[in-house]
Amino acid sequence: MLLIFEQILNGVQYGVMLFLLAAGLTLIFGIMQVINLAHGSLYMVGAYAGTWFAQETGSFWLGLPAGLLAAALTGVLIEVIVVRRLYDRDHLEQVLATFALILIFNQLVIMIFGRQPFFVAMPEGLQESIQLLPGLQYPPYRLLIIAAGLGVAVGLYFLITKTRIGMLVRAGATDREMVRALGVNVRLLYTVIFGFGALLAGLAGYLAGPIFAVQVGMGEQILLTTFVVVVIGGVGSIRGAFVAGLILGVLDTCLRAFLPGILRLVMAGPDADALGAGIAAMGIYLLMAIVLLIRPQGLFPAAH
Amino acid sequence: MSAPVLKVEGLVKRFGGLTATDHVDFDLADGEIHALIGPNGAGKSTLINQICGEMRQDEGRILLDGLDISGHSAPQRAKMGLARAFQVPSLLNDVTVLDNVTVAVQIRHHRTYRISDSPRGRRDLFAEAEGFLAGTGLAHRGDIVVSDLSHGERKQLELVVARATKPRLLLLDEPMAGLGASESQEMIETLSTLREAHGILLVEHDMDAVFNLADRISVLVYGRIIAHGTVDEIRADPEVQRAYLGEEDA
C-alpha cells in the first residue's frame, strides 16, 4: 500500500514536470498555431545552463535563475530568428524546421559540454529523506518539485484569468484580428509568450537535473510525452495540460513500476521485464489514441 | 406542370434562440429558374447549406425528384444530381482550369478509384471537359492555373464545373457577386441559355439579373418566406416593397 502511495507521489511529481513543459507548448500551439518540436531543447538548455552555473558557484539555488534565464533567452532568440517565420507556414514545415533546431541544439550542447551526462546532487538541505507517513521515507526534493509545479499552475491561473496579458492570451487564442484591433503589438506578444514558455521549460529541465541525468537527448524523450499531454488535454488549454499532465505522470509511473511485476506472475522474469517495460512505454500513446478517437479535440478543447 | 425537381417542406433550422430558417416551403420545376432573394442576414446561405447537405436541418424535409434526401450527406446529394456553385469561389487552386473541369467529369463517370489509367482514358476525359469550356469565356484559358485567374474568371469556372457534373439541379449562390458590369451581363446571358437543361435555384442580390432571369421568385426575410410569385407579382407586392425592395432603393 505504501509502495503504491509512493509511486503515485512519484507520478504526481513527474506529472507536474510534464505540466511545466506542456503549459508553454500548449500556449504556443494554441495561440501561434506552431508545432514546436524544439521545446525539448529549451528544457535541455535550462538543465545544462543551470547545472553548469550551479557547479561553478557551488550552489544549487544560484543555478536556478541561471537556468531560467538561459532557457528564456534561447527561447526569445529562436522565436525571433526562426519560429517567427513559421507562423504562416503549414504544419509540415514547422515540424521540419523545429526538427532541424533539435539537431542543432543537441550538437551545440555536445560541442560545449561533451557527451558525458552530468549527475547532479540534490540541493543542500534537501538531501535527507523525511518521513511522510509511518514507514514511508520520501525525498523532500521531489515534494519541492510538486510544490513548484502546483505554484506555477496557480500562478498561471491568476495570470490568465485576472490580468491584462492573460486577457490578450485568451483573446489571441480565439481571435488574432481582435487582438490586433486592440492596438496590441502582436509580434511582441508572441515573442513574450514564446519566451515565457521557454522559461517554464527551463524550470522543468533544471529541476529534473537531480532526478534524471542531464544529458544530450533528454529533451526529446520528454518532448514526445509532453506532446501527448498537450493533445490529450486539448491543444491550447492550460487546464487540460494540468489535468492530462497529472493523469499521464501517474499512469506512466505506475505502469513502469508495477507492470513487470504483474507480468512475472504469468511468464519468465527477463521476458516479463522486457515486455512490461515495452507495454508500459506504450501506455500513454495508447491512452492518447483512445482519447482522440472519443474526443478528437482532447479533454478540454480550447474555445475557437 | 411536371413534378418538381426540388421540393422543400417545412424546413427549420435554429441556432440557439435564433431561428435562421423558419418553416420554409418552396419547390422548383424542371427547366425553371427559381430566384431566392432577401436582405443580408435573411438566412439564404443557411438555407443553401441545408439543401446541399453541409448543414442538417432541425425539422422538415428536402426532396430531390420526389426522393427524400434530408438524411443524405453532401457528397451523396451531389451524386444524385445536385450541383453547387459557391458564392466565394471554392476551386482546386493548384491545378489548371481544365483539370478542375476534368475532375467533375471524371467523378460523373465514376472514375474515382482507378489507380492506373490508360493515357487514352485520360485524354477522353480531358476532351469531354474541353467541351464544357467551349463557348465560355474560359475557352482559351484551359491551361491557366486557377490561382492565376481573376475573380470573374473564377466565378465563371464555378459555373462550368457545376455544369460538368450534368446535374438535375444547379444551386447558384450569388453568381454575380463581385463581377463587373460587362461580366455580369455575360453571366446573365450564360444562365439564360442553361435553363433548358437544368432546374436552377438562383440566390442573388443583383435585382436586374433576378428580374431578367427568374420564372418565379421567393423572398426570404428573417428566415421566413414572406412572398412567392412571378416577377410581376413580387414587384407589386407591398410587403416585399416594405421589407426588402424599399431598403434597396433607399
Add this chain to the structure above:
Amino acid sequence: MDRSNALKTLAAVIGLLALVAVPIIADAAGSTAWISMATRILIYGMAAASLNFALGYGGLVSFGHAAFFGLGGYVVGILYQTYADETLLFGFIPGTNQLLVTLPATILVTGIAAAAIGALSLRTGGVQFIMITLAFAQMLFFFFSGLSAYGGEDGLIIRRTNELFGLNMRDRATLYWVTLAITALFFVIYRRLTMSSFGTIVSGLRQNERRMAALGIEAYRYRLIAFILSGIGTGIAGAMLANVMRFTSPDLLAWHTSGQLMIMVILGGVGTVTGPFLGAAVLLILEDVLNAWTENWPLILGLVLLVVVLQARGGLMAIVNLVRGNRS
C-alpha cells in the same frame, strides 16, 4: 511537343543506363562503398516517395511512417528467424527466406497495419493527425523494443539475405540490381498512381475538401486508401532495407526515422514524382560526406535543413524545374 517528349524519353533511358552502370563504375573507381550507398538511396527513395503520396499529394502529414518502414523490416526478419529455427510462427505460419514470399507478406502486413492506423487516425485532422500517427508509430516502437524473442532493443540479425531465382544475393552488385529492378517497377506504378484518376481525387481533397464534397466525393474512404497504399510502399522499402542491411531493429520505427523520411520529401520537393528520390540521395550523401568531414555533422545538417525549409520552398525539384525552364 514531340521533340520535348523524345528528349524526356532519352533522358530517362540515359538515367536508367547510368543507374544500371553504378556497380561497374564503382568497381572501376575502386569504391565499392558506392554500391551500398546507391542501394540505400533507392530504398529510402521508395520509402520517401510512398510517404510523399500521402503527404504531398494527399496532404496527410503523417509523422508515423517509420511504423511501416520498420514493420516491413520485421516481416523479413521474423520470417527469416522462423525459417532458420524451423518453427511455426503463431503455431501455423512457416518461415521463409524467399524474397518472392516475404515481399507479398510485407504488402499484406503493412497494408493491414496502415488500414488500422489510417482508419483511426483519419478521424482526426491537423495537429491531432500528426500526433496520433506519431503515437501509433511509438507504440510499435516500444512493442518491438520489448519483444525479446526477436532481439528486443538490440534488433534482429538476419544471417542471409532473402533468396531470389537462385541469384547470388551475397554479391553487393547483384543485390543492387535486384533493388534497382524493384525500384524501377515501384517507380512506374507510383508515377502512374500520381497521374491516375484516383491520384487526381486524392490531390483534389488536399486542395479543397469542400469542393470535392460538392462534387460527390466522401473524403474519408479515399484518404484511407491513399494512406494504405502509402504505408504499403514504405513497408516494401523497409523489407528491402532489412535484406540489404541483414539487420532490423526498433530504430527503424523510431520517430527520427519518420522525421528523416519527411526531410527527404521536403528536400526533394513536396508533391513531385522524382523529388523524393532526389531528396533521399541528397540527404544520405550529405550525411555521409559531412560525417567523414566532421563529427559535428548534425549541426551542419540541421542548418542546411533549416535554410531549405525557410528559404527554398518547393525543394530541390523547384530548382531543377527552374534550370529546366530557363533552358527551354
